[in-house]
Amino acid sequence: MKAIQIHKYGGPEVLRYEDAPRPQPQAGEVLVRVHAAGVNPIDWKVREGEMKDFWPHKFPLILGWDLSGVVEELGKGVSQFKIGDEVYGLPDPTRGGAYADYIVVRETELALKPNSLHHIRAAAVPLATLTAWQSLFDTAQLQPGQRVLIHAGSGGVGHFAVQLAKWKGAYVFATSSTKNQDLLRQLGVDEPIDYTQQRFEDVARNIDIVLDTIGGETQERSWSVLKKGGVLLSLVQPPSEEKAKELGVRAAFVASHPSGAQLAEIAKLIDSGKLAPIINRILPLSEARRAHDLSQSGHTHGKIALRVSNPDGTLERKQS
Numbered sequence: 212m213k214a215i216q217i218h219k220y221g222g223p224e225v226l227r228y229e230d231a232p233r234p235q236p237q238a239g240e241v242l243v244r245v246h247a248a249g250v251n252p253i254d255w256k257v258r259e260g261e262m263k264d265f266w267p268h269k270f271p272l273i274l275g276w277d278l279s280g281v282v283e284e285l286g287k288g289v290s291q292f293k294i295g296d297e298v299y300g301l302p303d304p305t306r307g308g309a310y311a312d313y314i315v316v317r318e319t320e321l322a323l324k325p326n327s328l329h330h331i332r333a334a335a336v337p338l339a340t341l342t343a344w345q346s347l348f349d350t351a352q353l354q355p356g357q358r359v360l361i362h363a364g365s366g367g368v369g370h371f372a373v374q375l376a377k378w379k380g381a382y383v384f385a386t387s388s389t390k391n392q393d394l395l396r397q398l399g400v401d402e403p404i405d406y407t408q409q410r411f412e413d414v415a416r417n418i419d420i421v422l423d424t425i426g427g428e429t430q431e432r433s434w435s436v437l438k439k440g441g442v443l444l445s446l447v448q449p450p451s452e453e454k455a456k457e458l459g460v461r462a463a464f465v466a467s468h469p470s471g472a473q474l475a476e477i478a479k480l481i482d483s484g485k486l487a488p489i490i491n492r493i494l495p496l497s498e499a500r501r502a503h504d505l506s507q508s509g510h511t512h513g514k515i516a517l518r519v520s521n522p523d524g525t526l527e528r529k530q531s
């Protein structure tokens with residue numbers, strides 16, 4: 212099969228479009244023919260070696276932890292899926308990824324893909340939506356009427372977080388630069404904030420939940436907008452427990468994890484029209500380098516997806 216692999220850590224030039232062995236499903240695992248793979252910042256962070264002390268990856272390593280495709284083969288004991296099922300999922304990021312014609316995934320990490328989305332759009336959903344879901348619902352226990360501040364509401368995680376928070380009945384503040392203010396309004400943000408023109412703490416006050424997707428100064432300044440008992444969630448940098456105690460708030464670093472069960476819930480929401488991915492760019496698998504450059508700019512809105520097989524079923528064979 213064809214795959215985008217790395218043989219060492221480094222810049223986009225270490226991404227190689229080449230032949231790789233087709234994996235075999237073991238007990239409890241499913242072989243999926245990948246139709247599309249979503250691109251996330253974790254892909255280039257792994258490529259650069261940022262995660263090497265946490266995840267036991269070996270070379271050559273296939274990147275990409277978002278997929279939509281079709282079940283091709285079942286390992287022993289698989290009971291939830293059958294051959295031919297259209298599935299989507301966030302595979303275990305400590306294992307190899309989905310920038311490939313095929314991937315082996317545990318059945319617990321998959322769900323049937325939303326009927327209303329074709330594979331490209333479905334592949335953009337799992338990692339970012341699970342992150343938003345697990346942050347707002349599992350960790351912060353968001354309640355209707357609460358006031359939520361979402362940093363980077365236009366980003367991959369942010370645009371799903373805004374929609375999920377609105378669906379739960381929250382009052383939502385979200386930040387982006389000037390060019391994405393209309394997008395924030397379209398997503399349903401109650402008070403869009405242009406971080407290039409305003410200080411978010413001048414607009415967002417008495418906040419129950421802050422979702423920090425930026426870190427650094429943005430995280431530091433976020434403490435002041437929280438009401439007592441509120442919670443600061445970060446996806447990028449563990450917030451200070453001491454500071455949280457001092458202010459009478461809660462703080463948590465969220466590390467998202469695979470969940471087929473939550474993806475099944477998310478598929479229902481998508482099919483009922485309550486949640487939708489925004490796709491910024493679709494590129495062929497062979498152009499993964501370009502996709503990484505775009506993602507690494509830190510200023511794309513919505514999601515980037517890689518087309519792994521063409522709509523007529525023939526696989527991408529173009530050499531990068």
Ligand SMILES: NC(=O)c1ccc[n+]([C@@H]2O[C@H](COP(=O)([O-])OP(=O)(O)OC[C@H]3O[C@@H](n4cnc5c(N)ncnc54)[C@H](OP(=O)(O)O)[C@@H]3O)[C@@H](O)[C@H]2O)c1
Binds near residue numbers: 256365
């Ligand atoms: N811990 C976890 O499990 C987990 C899971 C998922 C993601 N993450 C991390 O979370 C971060 C965000 O991920 P993502 O997929 O949402 O990234 P992304 O899609 O690349 O985010 C891009 C967005 O960030 C906005 N942005 C950039 N600087 C900003 C600022 N100072 N204030 C507000 N918005 C700003 C941009 O809007 P403008 O162009 O308008 O500036 C752009 O729309 C990444 O570091 C990722 O690795 C962690």
